[in-house]
Amino acid sequence: MSITTSQTIQRLKEQGAVYERLGIRPIINGNGTQTTLGGSIMDPETAQAMHDASRTMVVIEELNQKAGEIIAEHTGAESGIVTAGAAAALLVQAAAVIAGLDPERIFRLPDTTEMPNEIVIKRSHHSEFTQSWREAGAELVWVGGDDDEIEAGISEQTVALGFIASRWNPDSFEGLDSMIRIAHRYSLPVLVDAAAMLPPAENLRRFIDHGADLVVYSGGKAIRGPQSTGILCGRQELVVAAAANNSPNHAIGRPAKVAREEIVGLVVALERYVQRDHEAEMQTWHDQAQIIADTVSTASGVKAMIVQDDWVRPVPEVSISFTSQFSGRTAHQIVEDLAKGDPAIIIEASRRADEDIFVNPINLMPGEEELLAQRLLAAMVR
Numbered sequence: 001m002s003i004t005t006s007q008t009i010q011r012l013k014e015q016g017a018v019y020e021r022l023g024i025r026p027i028i029n030g031n032g033t034q035t036t037l038g039g040s041i042m043d044p045e046t047a048q049a050m051h052d053a054s055r056t057m058v059v060i061e062e063l064n065q066k067a068g069e070i071i072a073e074h075t076g077a078e079s080g081i082v083t084a085g086a087a088a089a090l091l092v093q094a095a096a097v098i099a100g101l102d103p104e105r106i107f108r109l110p111d112t113t114e115m116p117n118e119i120v121i122k123r124s125h126h127s128e129f130t131q132s133w134r135e136a137g138a139e140l141v142w143v144g145g146d147d148d149e150i151e152a153g154i155s156e157q158t159v160a161l162g163f164i165a166s167r168w169n170p171d172s173f174e175g176l177d178s179m180i181r182i183a184h185r186y187s188l189p190v191l192v193d194a195a196a197m198l199p200p201a202e203n204l205r206r207f208i209d210h211g212a213d214l215v216v217y218s219g220g221k222a223i224r225g226p227q228s229t230g231i232l233c234g235r236q237e238l239v240v241a242a243a244a245n246n247s248p249n250h251a252i253g254r255p256a257k258v259a260r261e262e263i264v265g266l267v268v269a270l271e272r273y274v275q276r277d278h279e280a281e282m283q284t285w286h287d288q289a290q291i292i293a294d295t296v297s298t299a300s301g302v303k304a305m306i307v308q309d310d311w312v313r314p315v316p317e318v319s320i321s322f323t324s325q326f327s328g329r330t331a332h333q334i335v336e337d338l339a340k341g342d343p344a345i346i347i348e349a350s351r352r353a354d355e356d357i358f359v360n361p362i363n364l365m366p367g368e369e370e371l372l373a374q375r376l377l378a379a380m381v382r
Helices: 005-015 044-053 060-075 085-098 103-108 128-135 147-152 173-185 203-209 236-244 260-275 278-296 331-340 368-381
Strands: 027-029 079-083 118-122 139-143 158-164 190-193 214-218 230-234 302-307 317-322 344-346 357-359
Touching: 005 368, 027 368, 044 260, 060 079, 060 203, 060 230, 060 260, 079 085, 079 236, 079 260, 085 128, 085 158, 085 190, 085 214, 085 230, 085 236, 128 139, 128 158, 139 147, 147 173, 158 173, 173 190, 203 214, 214 236, 230 236, 278 302, 278 317, 278 368, 331 344, 331 357, 331 368, 344 368, 357 368
Parallel strands: 027 344, 118 139, 118 158, 158 190, 190 214
Antiparallel strands: 079 230, 214 230, 302 317, 317 357
């Protein structure tokens, strides 16, 4: 049975009532798993597990140990920990390779005076997220993409090579393999930020399988765990060092505390993620994207297609561009119009040169694709 527009709006109002009581508008998110929009929609089973976990107490060390074993099982890593988001995972990732298990160094961070503290990273991987490494006291050494240039950046002060796996970077697993070969030749670990690299689900193991030493995932994006959680997994000795630099220890990661119910929520969400029918889920996103593409394509001068690939755009997205026949408003005006509506619909004018607007369906609830498509078309031809 199809869901009408009125039913879609009514459901959003009912589920968002807790926000409306605070004077906050619930939104329809066509922009993907953005942290600024709350990450992702948590499964009811995960939320219930968090509620149950909040009603009794445990020894956090025991909970962390068991969570780490479950993370290791599902990532193929030797060990893992739950962190306060992917950014906190990057923080203790860097702390692990700088301070290790040395109590004096752990206490001194982020002061790395007279400590090796350099992380070699490609210039093409420049990202605001590398700030989390610097917060631990790391100094970033920016190099070119050729193997010789990467190798030239390594010195006695180097503690690791860094790799930002991102849809905005041109690298793929071939680029990662090159970094790993160089790093391991010098007995250095490779730190990977793969926070937003799910889906595809295979990526949960692929970075470890390729030889990465410490890998970061967001817990609150495709996994649909608490937005405040992240996963750090990798080699046993490095994960142990990261844990020593993390909360609840009095270390650089102490402010990044993870509550017991958040740890449970992440574990339950992870277990649900690996059991999910990923093929069916991908088909659902494709069907939603197709409805949006078909609807907006009826406007003169609008070209819409579904774009997907394994690295850059793992979720089937609607890529919208305006031809010379389009006489409507600008992409930014259209985006602003949707955001001001009731309910507010959030999409983004594209940062890519070959398109004007994109829509990511990963967080669309059933029926919201119809409403989004209708509102987007109306905003274009207004």
